[in-house]
Structures are given as C-alpha cells and as structure tokens.
Amino acid sequence: MQQQRVFSESYRLEQCFNPMTRRIGQAAAKWQELEKDPRWRDDPTAFPLSVADMDFWIAPTIRDGLIEQAQSGIYGYHRQRESYTQAVTGWMKRRHDFAVDPEWLVRVPGVVYSLYPVIEALTDPGDGVIIQTPVYQPFRTAIQRTGRTVVENPLQASDGHYTINFADLEQKAADPRCKLLIFCSPHNPVGRVWHEAELRELARICIRHDLMVLSDEIHHDLVYAPNRHHVLLRACPELAERAIIATSPGKTFNLAGLGIANLIIVDALLRRRVEQAIQRSGAGGSSTVAALACEIAYTSADEWYDALIHRLTANRQQLGNALERLAAPVRCLLPEGSYLAWLDFSGWPLTEAERQNKLKKEAGLFMSPGSWFGDHGRPFERLNFALPEAALTAALQRLAALASAIG
Numbered sequence: 421m422q423q424q425r426v427f428s429e430s431y432r433l434e435q436c437f438n439p440m441t442r443r444i445g446q447a448a449a450k451w452q453e454l455e456k457d458p459r460w461r462d463d464p465t466a467f468p469l470s471v472a473d474m475d476f477w478i479a480p481t482i483r484d485g486l487i488e489q490a491q492s493g494i495y496g497y498h499r500q501r502e503s504y505t506q507a508v509t510g511w512m513k514r515r516h517d518f519a520v521d522p523e524w525l526v527r528v529p530g531v532v533y534s535l536y537p538v539i540e541a542l543t544d545p546g547d548g549v550i551i552q553t554p555v556y557q558p559f560r561t562a563i564q565r566t567g568r569t570v571v572e573n574p575l576q577a578s579d580g581h582y583t584i585n586f587a588d589l590e591q592k593a594a595d596p597r598c599k600l601l602i603f604c605s606p607h608n609p610v611g612r613v614w615h616e617a618e619l620r621e622l623a624r625i626c627i628r629h630d631l632m633v634l635s636d637e638i639h640h641d642l643v644y645a646p647n648r649h650h651v652l653l654r655a656c657p658e659l660a661e662r663a664i665i666a667t668s669p670g671k672t673f674n675l676a677g678l679g680i681a682n683l684i685i686v687d688a689l690l691r692r693r694v695e696q697a698i699q700r701s702g703a704g705g706s707s708t709v710a711a712l713a714c715e716i717a718y719t720s721a722d723e724w725y726d727a728l729i730h731r732l733t734a735n736r737q738q739l740g741n742a743l744e745r746l747a748a749p750v751r752c753l754l755p756e757g758s759y760l761a762w763l764d765f766s767g768w769p770l771t772e773a774e775r776q777n778k779l780k781k782e783a784g785l786f787m788s789p790g791s792w793f794g795d796h797g798r799p800f801e802r803l804n805f806a807l808p809e810a811a812l813t814a815a816l817q818r819l820a821a822l823a824s825a826i827g
C-alpha cells in the first residue's frame with residue numbers, strides 16, 4: 421500500500437500526455453517498424469504514427485488499480501461482477517445518453533475477436549457481408565477467414581468529405597445472399613461521425629432488406645465538438661432485433677493490449693445465438709485485469725478522459741495548421757472522430773511504394789499505408805496523432821521539409 425501511495429503522488433494527470441516515452445524494445449506493435457530503422461531508432465523525437473493506440477500514459481486511477489491487483493498475488497478465475505456491469509451501463513448512460521439493460525451486455529476479449537462469432541452466428545458460409553470501404557482491414561479478413569463473401573459498399577468522397585452511397589447500399593442489400601453489414605461508427609479511417617439522419621436511412625435499408633448489422637463503435641468516445649456520436653440503437657431503436665453494438669474502453673482509455681470489449685445485444689434470441697457462437701469458439705469473457713481496468717475507466721477516470729479530449733483537440737488542430745502550409749499539397753478534412761487522420765497524397769508525383777519509402781527513410785514518418793484499408797486507399801496514409809506535442813511538432817516539421825523537397 422505504501423508503494424501505491426508513493427506512486428500516486430508521482431504520477432499526475434498533467435504528465436500523462438507529454439511523456440516522450442519511446443516504447444523501443446517492448447515488442448510494441450506500433451514501434452516495431454521504426455525500431456528496426458537505424459536512422460530513426462535513436463532519434464528521441466521520432467514516434468510512429470501508425471497502429472491505433474496512444475503514446476500517452478493511462479489514467480492514474482487505472483494504473484493504481486492495476487498495481488494493487490498485481491500486488492494481491494492471486495490471479496484466479498473470476499465471474500463478472502455487478503459493479504462491472506454497472507460501470508459499463510453507467511458510462512453509456514452518462515456519456516452517450518443510452519440506457520443499457522445489464523442483461524444486454526456480453527463481455528468479450530476484443531472487438532476484432534467478436535467479429536468472428538458474430539459473423540458465424542448471423543450468416544452461413546458463402547453469404548455476403550457488406551463493408552464500407554476504405555475501412556479497418558480486419559473486417560475484410562474476418563469475412564474471408566470465416567468463408568463468407570466480402571461485398572463492398574464504397575464510401576463516396578466529395579472534396580475529402582465522405583458519405584455513405586445509400587443507392588449502392590440498397591442495391592447490395594437487396595441481394596438475398598447479403599445477410600450482414602459491418603458498420604464502422606465513427607468510421608476508421610475516414611473519421612466520419614455519422615449523423616442521425618444517416619443512421620436512420622441505414623436502418624431503413626437494413627429493415628427493408630432483412631440485413632443484420634454489427635455496429636463497431638470502438639471510437640465512440642473520441643469525437644470533436646460540435647460533432648456528436650449517436651449509438652446506432654439509440655438513434656434507431658427499431659433495429660433492436662437486428663443490430664449489435666460493439667464498444668470498448670480500449671481506444672478511449674488506451675487499454676488495447678489488455679483485450680476487452682462489450683457487445684450490446686438487446687434482443688434475447690439474437691443474444692443467445694451470438695453467445696452460443698462465442699461458446700463454440702472456446703473463448704469469451706476477458707481477463708480479471710482487463711475487467712478491472714474497464715470498471716475503473718468507466719467509473720473513475722473522467723478527469724483523465726476530459727484532459728485527453730483536450731489534448732487530442734489541440735493535436736488535431738496543430739495537424740490541420742501544418743497541412744495547410746505544406747509546399748506539396750496533402751489534403752485532409754480533419755476527422756470528426758478518432759485520433760486518426762486520412763491524408764490524401766494524390767498531389768505528390770510518386771507511386772505508393774516511392775512515397776512510403778521517402779516518408780519512412782527520409783522523414784521518419786511511419787504511418788499506416790492507405791492500401792491496407794482497401795484498394796482505393798492507395799493514394800492515402802493514415803496518421804495517428806495521439807502522441808506528445810513535441811513529437812507531433814517534430815514529425816510535422818519533417819513532413820514540411822519533405823514536402824518542400826517534393827514541391
């Protein structure tokens with residue numbers, strides 16, 4: 421206990437967002453490419469801009485709770501606690517004005533994990549599953565690995581602003597072999613926070629053509645004013661029998677490595693089908709540690725979360741300002757939600773491979789290549805701006821220098 425108190429005093433909120441802690445040698449997924457590069461590995465200002473986790477420290481309250489748990493010395497099996505359920509439903513009510521009945525919750529080891537049992541429960545091999553490209557790549561992989569067919573409903577862009585092509589969605593949904601839509605809300609990578617009217621049109625099409633929906637809302641807490649996230653089932657309660665919401669504290673509280681997510685399934689029959697598929701997978705639930713972190717996050721980390729939104733808002737603005745001044749144009753409508761920006765490099769006279777080589781080798785800018793999100797993404801890079809201000813400033817200066825050399 422003594423150690424925990426000392427720790428709490430030395431780890432304050434204001435330190436969380438500027439730690440300049442480089443995760444070299446920790447097998448951090450985001451850092452592996454950069455740390456293999458001899459030029460950038462030892463540069464203290466070089467941070468990766470790819471995988472969607474944050475180079476910030478977690479909330480002090482969560483860290484204290486995890487330390488206390490680690491010190492207990494016993495890590496046996498556990499059952500879901502009522503306080504856990506109350507924490508999740510409390511967060512959804514407080515932050516999203518969505519009243520969730522505790523019965524509706526299904527705790528799983530991650531959103532990506534949940535794609536598999538949901539697809540298996542709601543479709544048969546060969547059936548079509550619709551995704552709205554460009555989109556988070558594991559959607560496509562899950563459809564392919566479960567032997568279903570990927571059906572693309574590409575988003576349409578006008579001056580960098582993305583919308584759903586509803587006419588195309590309706591046409592694809594009308595095919596009786598299409599059974600499920602995997603919806604991304606807010607959308608990764610284009611950063612849209614969907615309006616209620618868009619959700620209602622989506623719901624109309626799903627009901628008309630008997631389409632089920634898995635709404636991946638993992639980025640739901642990371643939204644910039646005046647945009648507002650609308651939980652699909654709150655905006656469209658008429659989808660209760662055909663929609664599943666996936667939420668998680670993973671992105672919001674930077675807990676991705678712990679592995680935890682919560683499915684919200686209103687309809688008892690639908691929930692039973694998904695739970696049975698989860699049981700068949702042999703997995704499910706989450707570790708004691710992850711459940712504890714989730715519970716603390718949703719009850720005792722509001723101050724940290726508010727400070728996070730403040731930091732991300734400033735970083736987003738800094739990115740926008742820097743992009744406007746580049747000698748060679750990189751276009752981007754700043755995201756309405758998430759800490760991911762979808763940068764259009766089509767103004768640079770380079771192939772994707774040439775561009776990436778220059779960005780990485782010459783400027784130490786390790787972003788996620790656009791083609792990872794689908795073929796149309798080739799002229800794009802996805803930039804993660806959840807990093808300390810000094811590191812972001814250095815990255816944007818190197819981008820400006822490279823753009824001057826190109827432009």
Ligand SMILES: Cc1ncc(COP(=O)(O)O)c(C=O)c1O
Pocket residue numbers: 472529530531532533556604608636638668670676680681
């Ligand atoms: C849209 C989306 N869904 C799911 C995930 C990953 O979720 P999990 O770590 O819970 O599997 C990510 C991570 O980037 C994501 O962007």
